[in-house]
Amino acid sequence: MSKDCIKIADDYTGYALSNFCVPRHYEEDLENVLIPWGLIQDRTERLARDIFQDIRDEPLTALCVLKGGYRFYTDLLDKLTTLNRFHASVSVQLHVDFIRLKSYENDDSTGDIRVIGGDNLSNLRGHNVLVVEDIIDTGRTMSRLLAILQKYEPKSVKVASLLVKRRPDSTGYRPDYCGFEVPDKFVVGYALDYNEYFRDLNVSMLCWIYYYTCLYSFASFCLTEIPLSALSGFLISSDTFNSHLKLLLM
Numbered sequence: 694m695s696k697d698c699i700k701i702a703d704d705y706t707g708y709a710l711s712n713f714c715v716p717r718h719y720e721e722d723l724e725n726v727l728i729p730w731g732l733i734q735d736r737t738e739r740l741a742r743d744i745f746q747d748i749r750d751e752p753l754t755a756l757c758v759l760k761g762g763y764r765f766y767t768d769l770l771d772k773l774t775t776l777n778r779f780h781a782s783v784s785v786q787l788h789v790d791f792i793r794l795k796s797y798e799n800d801d802s803t804g805d806i807r808v809i810g811g812d813n814l815s816n817l818r819g820h821n822v823l824v825v826e827d828i829i830d831t832g833r834t835m836s837r838l839l840a841i842l843q844k845y846e847p848k849s850v851k852v853a854s855l856l857v858k859r860r861p862d863s864t865g866y867r868p869d870y871c872g873f874e875v876p877d878k879f880v881v882g883y884a885l886d887y888n889e890y891f892r893d894l895n896v897s898m899l900c901w902i903y904y905y906t907c908l909y910s911f912a913s914f915c916l917t918e919i920p921l922s923a924l925s926g927f928l929i930s931s932d933t934f935n936s937h938l939k940l941l942l943m
């Protein structure tokens with residue numbers, strides 16, 4: 694990694710939810726605020742400056758990794774365009790591109806990293822590419838994506854990730870630009886999701902993932918292993934069970 698990132702210690706508990714405006718539909722599901730929105734903005738501003746200074750006068754293609762990367766991407770690009778407006782002597786022409794990858798189910802990497810949409814990657818040939826990602830967790834997604842990108846012969850590839858997780862089984866991949874290094878806990882908010890929930894939170898929160906994991910395991914066990922007739926006194930149908938589960942998740 695070319696620059697330091699802000700390290701959040703393992704014993705850091707963050708801020709109590711009661712200090713912030715948390716949407717009512719998520720109040721019961723979250724533990725603490727890990728990184729408030731304002732701090733994300735300030736840190737992103739500095740990352741934009743580092744990127745701007747490193748790339749200096751060359752065009753840059755910013756590749757957003759969807760869906761999780763979209764909030765960091767728009768904020769980072771906003772800050773880069775502001776730098777372009779206020780620096781008369783240096784300017785970085787920006788192109789935008791998107792790729793959609795998927796590998797997580799619940800809070801687990803499936804290890805099966807699939808490109809499920811996005812722009813035609815042959816546009817990247819000969820370009821300086823900045824990959825913009827929300828989180829490097831195990832590091833598998835980024836290693837796979839970088840291998841894919843190399844096939845399109847870009848001029849250079851750098852990676853900016855808002856978060857890097859400290860986890861013992863990481864591939865060891867480190868991005869060129871990193872916002873925060875976070876403890877090995879599941880985080881949501883600021884477009885990071887848990888099964889598509891929580892993307893609509895402004896801040897990055899810790900989530901009671903254990904609670905969800907239990908619910909999900911129990912639900913899939915019931916729905917796949919136990920004949921519905923055996924559950925008739927308990928559940929009316931699998932659909933009812935699913936909607937009940939969904940209500941609990943929301």
Ligand SMILES: O=P(O)(O)OC[C@H]1O[C@H](OP(=O)(O)OP(=O)(O)O)[C@H](O)[C@@H]1O
Nearest residue numbers: 759760761795796797830831832833834
């Ligand atoms: O380092 P890794 O362990 O591979 O995990 C990181 C990846 O996981 C998430 O994507 P996800 O598959 O959940 O898709 P999403 O961006 O649509 O949420 C995240 O956005 C990263 O792309």
Ligand code: HPA
Nearest residue numbers: 830878879880881885886
């Ligand atoms: O901690 C996480 N939160 C949300 N999405 C993720 N994808 C990988 N790790 C995470």
